[in-house]
Amino acid sequence: MCDIPKIKTRRVFISHRWNRLKEEYYSIREKLNSLKYFKYRDYSVPPNKRLEANTELGLKRKLTRKLKQVSSVIVPASFSIYHSEWKKYELERAKKLGKPIIALKRKGQKRIPRIIKKYADAIVTRKDKLKKVIRRLY
Numbered sequence: 001m002c003d004i005p006k007i008k009t010r011r012v013f014i015s016h017r018w019n020r021l022k023e024e025y026y027s028i029r030e031k032l033n034s035l036k037y038f039k040y041r042d043y044s045v046p047p048n049k050r051l052e053a054n055t056e057l058g059l060k061r062k063l064t065r066k067l068k069q070v071s072s073v074i075v076p077a078s079f080s081i082y083h084s085e086w087k088k089y090e091l092e093r094a095k096k097l098g099k100p101i102i103a104l105k106r107k108g109q110k111r112i113p114r115i116i117k118k119y120a121d122a123i124v125t126r127k128d129k130l131k132k133v134i135r136r137l138y
Helices: 022-034 056-068 079-083 085-096 114-119 127-137
Strands: 009-014 039-042 072-076 101-104 122-124
Touching (some): 022 072, 056 085, 072 085, 072 127, 079 085, 079 114, 085 101, 085 114, 101 127, 122 127
Parallel strands (some): 009 039, 009 072, 101 122
16 A cells, blocks of 8 residues: 655745736636645635725734735736735735745746845746745745
8 A cells, every 4th residue: 555645735825916917816826726746725815805904004914914824925026016015015024924935927027026036035937846946945
């Protein structure tokens, strides 16, 4: 009889732009879902489920609670970060909490936003590298 090793469930948070670029979020989910021998739990705020809060501080607290629970943060290495204060907040907060940040760039992408370079622990293009980096950083 062969013992099959248990696959560890990784806890991830996908930082994405909420209202306009939902495809960034779904594209990363698709990549994660297609990885073989890889399980994860998504602690992100998906585009169809808003975090309800009465104030900006309340929203920051809820995001921080989510970030505290994850093993890594994945962010698209896109310039949309300059149009989203929340993505910047998520990266800054994740870094303060000691969470590894993985930037995922598109195939053929030449430039990486400066803020992504500043906070990312790794920048990857291929999905197989994504799995290796998540496992290595956690």
